[in-house]
Every structure is written in structure tokens, then in C-alpha cells.
Amino acid sequence: MRLRGATLSAIGVRVALSPARVRQILVAAGGPSRDELAAIRRKQQERDDAALADEIRLLAHTHPAASVAGLANKAGVPRSQVIAVLGRQEALRRKSAVPAIASTALYTRPIREVATRFAMDELSARTYDRLRAARHPSSSRIRQVVGTWVAACQEAGVVPVGQGNGPGSAWSTSEVERWVDDYLTSESPTFSYRDFDVWLRAQDGAPSAQTVRNRTGMNWTQILAAGNRRTSREEPA
Numbered sequence: 001m002r003l004r005g006a007t008l009s010a011i012g013v014r015v016a017l018s019p020a021r022v023r024q025i026l027v028a029a030g031g032p033s034r035d036e037l038a039a040i041r042r043k044q045q046e047r048d049d050a051a052l053a054d055e056i057r058l059l060a061h062t063h064p065a066a067s068v069a070g071l072a073n074k075a076g077v078p079r080s081q082v083i084a085v086l087g088r089q090e091a092l093r094r095k096s097a098v099p100a101i102a103s104t105a106l107y108t109r110p111i112r113e114v115a116t117r118f119a120m121d122e123l124s125a126r127t128y129d130r131l132r133a134a135r136h137p138s139s140s141r142i143r144q145v146v147g148t149w150v151a152a153c154q155e156a157g158v159v160p161v162g163q164g165n166g167p168g169s170a171w172s173t174s175e176v177e178r179w180v181d182d183y184l185t186s187e188s189p190t191f192s193y194r195d196f197d198v199w200l201r202a203q204d205g206a207p208s209a210q211t212v213r214n215r216t217g218m219n220w221t222q223i224l225a226a227g228n229r230r231t232s233r234e235e236p237a
Helices: 008-015 019-028 034-062 068-075 079-086 088-093 105-117 125-131 139-146 149-156 173-184 193-201 209-216 220-234
Strands: 122-124 159-161
Touching: 008 019, 008 220, 034 068, 034 079, 034 193, 068 079, 079 088, 105 122, 105 125, 105 139, 105 149, 122 125, 125 139, 139 149, 149 159, 173 193, 173 209, 173 220, 193 209, 209 220
Parallel strands: 122 159
Antiparallel strands: none
16 A cells, blocks of 8 residues: 555554554565655656646536636636646636536537437436446536536436436435445555545546535545445455
8 A cells, every 4th residue: 555655644544553553564564665655656646637637628628618717616726737737828718708608518418419329318317427428527517517417408408317406416325435435445546535536537427526525424534434444344354
């Protein structure tokens, strides 16, 4: 875990030891040196930066009329970071944003594309997330923009299945907990929130990391600790 870039605290949560005790064990076992850890963290930061840049580009693609400030707010980053990813010319083009209603078609059109591709007259948010292409926004993002899944489907000319009354409403607490458990038992988790977010984006039909936080009502440290308790109970003695 240390070689994958996990912090002493994250390792401590995973194995139920204090960070100080984890450090002692690592020293005794000849764990990675400070230089090795620095190199690992640089690579992890590069991966995180690349993932964040991809997220900003996706937001820019799905919000063509949004201002730099609006994109920065959606991505949770400073405006300077959005400008660095998009370039100054694109940032200047976005200086004056048009009303957001002009871009709702970008969120409802994928619903029609999925329904047409799979010859479906009715579509639920969960089925859409399972069948959508990687370039398509998630059902949670669609609800955030349009309001409800029902309204989004009606605008797309597709019969909605399920109520879809608000962001993340298609997911139960037990369902998002299952995704947390799957991540913790995946091949090489680093146990960071950013890594969890990137991992979810690569899974077909997965909720967003923010949806997991919303449905559980916990921060990442609490989600991680609860998931570790569940997965440890499931491991054979």
C-alpha cells in the first residue's frame, strides 16, 4: 500500500493501527525510502492532474456556454486551473456565458441516442447508466442540470421509467456501499478519494463519487473506514 502511494493514516485505517505504529513496521521491514515515496507521489499527482484535466475538458464539452468561473465551480478548482487546461483563447471566448437553458439539449440528447441505439421506447436512469457511452454524462449529472429524470426523458422524447426526483435518487445506500466495497477489493486501490473517483468513472454504470458521499452522508475517511469494516467481515477466517 505504501508503494502505491497510500499515506500512513490510510494504511492505519485499513489495518486498524495508528500511523506511528505503521511507520515503525515499515522501517523494520525496510519499506520504501523518502526518495522512492516522493517519486511515487509525483507519478500519482501526475495521474491525478491528468484525470482532473480530462474532467475539465468533459465539463467544457458538455457545457459549451459555461463561463470559466462556472466550469471552475463545477470542477471544484481555481479558475486559473481551468484556463491552464483550456487555454487563454478558449477562456476569453467563455468570458460571456449565454443562458444555461441553451445547453440542456446536450444532456437530453444522449438519452435519445441510447434509446435509439438499443431500440428502447422506455428508459430508466439505471439502464441508461449501464448502456451509455463513456462520452455521455451520467444520469446524476443529467438530473443536476435538467431537474428530474422524468423531465429529461420527456425532453428527449423517451418514456421515463422510475421517478428520478433528484440528484442521486436512483441509488440506494446499500448500492453505493457495494461500489465502495468493490473498489476496496479491486486490484490496486490507493484508498484516496481522487483514485476512487477515477476508478468509478472507469466502471460501467457506476455512480459518481459525489453521489456516494451524498447517499451515505459521510466524508471520504468515514466511507473508507465503514467499507473496511464491511470487507473485513466478508473475508474468510
